Amino acid sequence: MADEWSREPVWAQWRRPGPTAAQRRHDVWLALAALAGAAAVTVLVNSMGAMVFDDVVSMPEQLAWGAALTLPLVARRRFPVAVLLVVGALLIAAQARQVGDNLVPSVALFLAMFSAGAWGQDRTRARWARVAVIVAMFAWLGFGLVRFLVRPAPSFEGAAGPLDPVIASVLYGIGFNLLFFLSSYFFGDMAWESARRQAELEHRAEQLRRSQEQNTRGAIVAERVRIARDLHDVVAHHVSVMGVQAGAARRVLDRDLDLAREALRTVEDTARTAIGELRGLLGVLRADQEEVRDKEGETSSPGLDQLSELAELARSAGLDVEHGVYGDPRPVPEGVALSVYRIVQESLTNVVKHADARKADVRVRFLENSLEVEVADDGRGSKGTSVGRAGFGLVGMRERVAVHGGELEAGPRRDAGYRVRARFPA
Incomplete structure (x- = not known):
């Protein structure tokens, strides 16, 4: 052997x-x-x-x-x-x-x-x-x-055959x-x-x-990566917005109380949203998938419908965000929708934190054989983005896209700024 x-x-x-x-x-x-x-x-x-x-x-x-x-x-x-x-x-x-x-x-x-x-x-x-x-x-x-x-020959007495x-x-x-x-x-x-x-x-x-042991170890590692990715997406985005709003409130506190009050209210709302998403993530970790479904049979994971909320949250941080949906919208798998949401969330977080941009475009395209999402800004490009430095954000994006057999493009734009484009097969 x-x-x-x-x-x-x-x-x-x-x-x-x-x-x-x-x-x-x-x-x-x-x-x-x-x-x-x-x-x-x-x-x-x-x-x-x-x-x-x-x-x-x-x-x-x-x-x-x-x-x-x-x-x-x-x-x-x-x-x-x-x-x-x-x-x-x-x-x-x-x-x-x-x-x-x-x-x-x-x-x-x-x-x-x-x-x-x-x-x-x-x-x-x-x-x-x-x-x-x-x-x-x-x-x-x-x-x-x-x-x-x-x-x-001996005598065979009694032989009768x-x-x-x-x-x-x-x-x-x-x-x-x-x-x-x-x-x-x-x-x-x-x-x-x-x-x-x-x-x-x-x-x-x-x-x-x-x-089976190898598969179990692989599943544990994959689950740890997924947890780290989700925690990074949830915490980094909301904390970045909270930091920007808190800094704005500090700067205008002595001159414009109403603006400072509005910024602090945004910090408060963002903190509550972050806590809600963290609780939802912990609930998924502690329970089976069937146990985290709500009464309508849908999961509480964010998806394409919540992209406008991300855009609004980025606007509250001082970024001019345009959000557009192109093509004929159609239902997409929950995992794909969540990946699109996280990619947009991470991209906008990087724009707010590092790009020094004034404007960002979020575009969702329903193509014939794929679903495409693109986030572009007019900031400083790779020199000012964590994605450009291949940090945890880019790693998480690539992992999310690879799970669904898609493609990810990330890099500086030709004129100015940075673009992240992810394509998921239909």
Whole structure:
């Protein structure tokens, strides 16, 4: 498998990890259980006299053969191919030695062949090792059948089937061994394939978890950027207007009380508006979108209809603002409308604070395939604007436009002043 989760492993070349400590302990218990079974079956077979061969070795030697055939299973998952070859060779040797029992040795060989298919790291080696053992076993079976056929045929008392008893015995031996070896081969491969698929599923699950974490982190960062952008738009604009009006009130306080009173009233209204927008923003952060909808089903976010209010607020700061809408107005998505509002708000804020301008134009154009908003002034251009210095205002504008797949142009005008133009696709 790949060392890094970000790289996709080649699953056709997957290698099964070695057994865990718990699996190795299970193998020890399995080998001990097989050893106990071999001893018990040997005692029972000898007690019944139901020997596989006519002349068998002594019981202690039979027990020793049983131990030799079962104890290698301790390492069946760590060294599966070696265990298979050892158990296969010992089984042939035990049968040549004419051990009394053949049941437990056959079970040990089945487990060894299954383990080679399920745990063999080198799939080619595991495959050919199993094939070699199967060929050797059938060669040994063929040798036994030939020896059985050349000897005088035993008496098959009670035989009543349609086949000759000798032929039936040969077919039974071949069929049983085919089923035995093919099933151990098949189930071993199936266990290995199951482990590979499980590893692949775990890999996919880990990839999904990491992707979800990355998406969550991205969403958190995007939300922080959005919050910072909205706070900047709300606070910077209103505080700028309040600063201009407060300065005007200070300058005319001793000469024109009515004008000073009007300027302070504008400061008061602007502060209330800023507080209202901040509360609305905090409400959106604290609640789901459905919870911040009003009774008419509309959200409280500002949009195109509030652009005239921005223009009026800028006029109160001493800026001559012309606001015009061109083309056939049509409904636009709420997010686009909010972005247009914030772009105009930020642009007018920069004009009031930095441009030293007398006049500004706010134009909204409903084009055939796009919505365009433009804010231009007759001030000092890039030298006097925060947008020209690529501050947070320009960054926020670009982010807002990019979210909707639009374009932003910002720069000095040819004659004088500065222009911000944003275009949103329809």
